[in-house]
Amino acid sequence: xRMSFEDYAKDRLWQILVExxxxxxxxxxxxxxxxxxxxxxxxxxKPNELAARLDVPLGEALVILYELKKQTR
Numbered sequence: 001x002r003m004s005f006e007d008y009a010k011d012r013l014w015q016i017l018v019e020x021x022x023x024x025x026x027x028x029x030x031x032x033x034x035x036x037x038x039x040x041x042x043x044x045x046k047p048n049e050l051a052a053r054l055d056v057p058l059g060e061a062l063v064i065l066y067e068l069k070k071q072t073r
Contacts, residue, residue: 005066021063030054031064039068 008014021027038045038053045053051061 005062005069008062009066017059018063021060024060026056027060027064030056030060031067034064035068 034050034054038050042049045065047058047061047065050056050065051058054061
């Protein structure tokens with residue numbers, strides 16, 4: 001069963017993951033590149049696909065997609 005972004009965000013460890021990802025030096029660049037380039041090419045990219053494309057951990061990809069999804073609401 002696949003978890004939704006909301007399921008991840010409800011987990012008690014989610015905030016720790018977000019704080020850790022925000023501390024990564026390349027995180028702002030990865031998020032901007034995802035927003036400006038990747039999502040225009042593939043708007044419904046899955047977290048594991050984004051992680052592979054950016055060569056980043058799955059946790060970083062999850063946080064990036066979650067935050068960008070929240071911005072578009």
